[in-house]
Amino acid sequence: ETGVTQTPRHLVMGMTNKKSLKCEQHLGHNAMYWYKQSAKKPLELMFVYNFKEQTENNSVPSRFSPECPNSSHLFLHLHTLQPEDSALYLCASSQEFVSFDTQYFGPGTRLTVL
Amino acid sequence: QQQVKQSPQSLIVQKGGISIINCAYENTAFDYFPWYQQFPGKGPALLIAIRPDVSEKKEGRFTISFNKSAKQFSLHIMDSQPGDSATYFCAASGGTYKYIFGTGTRLKVLA
Numbered sequence: 001e002t003g004v005t006q007t008p009r010h011l012v013m014g015m016t017n018k019k020s021l022k023c024e025q026h027l028g029h030n031a032m033y034w035y036k037q038s039a040k041k042p043l044e045l046m047f048v049y050n051f052k053e054q055t056e057n058n059s060v061p062s063r064f065s066p067e068c069p070n071s072s073h074l075f076l077h078l079h080t081l082q083p084e085d086s087a088l089y090l091c092a093s094s095q096e097f098v099s100f101d102t103q104y105f106g107p108g109t110r111l112t113v114l
Numbered sequence: 115q116q117q118v119k120q121s122p123q124s125l126i127v128q129k130g131g132i133s134i135i136n137c138a139y140e141n142t143a144f145d146y147f148p149w150y151q152q153f154p155g156k157g158p159a160l161l162i163a164i165r166p167d168v169s170e171k172k173e174g175r176f177t178i179s180f181n182k183s184a185k186q187f188s189l190h191i192m193d194s195q196p197g198d199s200a201t202y203f204c205a206a207s208g209g210t211y212k213y214i215f216g217t218g219t220r221l222k223v224l225a
Contacts, residue, residue, distance in 0.1 A: 004157070043203065043215040090157050099207035100146040105157030
């Protein structure tokens with residue numbers, strides 16, 4: 001496979017469940033990102049990892065927990081979510097964590113919290 | 115100051131027409147302005163980008179116009195085609211801010 005892949009593509013979970021989203025990039029990039037995409041709102045940057053180190057956490061609630069075991073894989077662990085957390089979660093990667101680097105996005109995981 | 119304001123929210127254009135989407139920003143530290151295109155079921159993909167040292171950049175039917183003094187930039191799609199129907203996001207990046215996105219414009223090109 002090429003590019004950025006995300007699994008699962010769709011996820012329905014209850015508020016008491018624990019689940020994880022997975023992202024894998026096959027581009028040899030060093031920076032990886034999690035974004036939240038909600039209708040009629042800008043893409044919200046959640047977390048940034050650069051060379052496996054978390055460099056940004058944009059005031060994301062602790063019920064979202066990221067993990068980056070290596071430069072190719074990124075996880076988002078979910079627990080005790082709220083219905084307002086329902087959204088499309090996008091993973092992206094870029095060669096470096098610089099302002100002018102092109103970001104390559106995966107297709108996203110559509111999350112529904114009941 | 116971190117916001118990027120995008121308009122219109124939705125746009126319907128006849129095939130062969132010109133589609134125009136506008137964005138405005140406040141933070142003068144931004145120095146990179148990309149446009150992303152997103153089709154249903156897909157993630158956004160870079161379409162075209164501009165740095166503030168030029169006022170216009172053209173790639174095929176897609177053109178970015180940049181007005182540094184007004185802190186505005188726009189995407190023009192010439193000879194719009196039904197295959198251009200997608201959601202378009204502008205973004206701004208620079209300084210300590212990495213990729214602030216607009217709210218998106220849903221474009222529909224009628225055949």
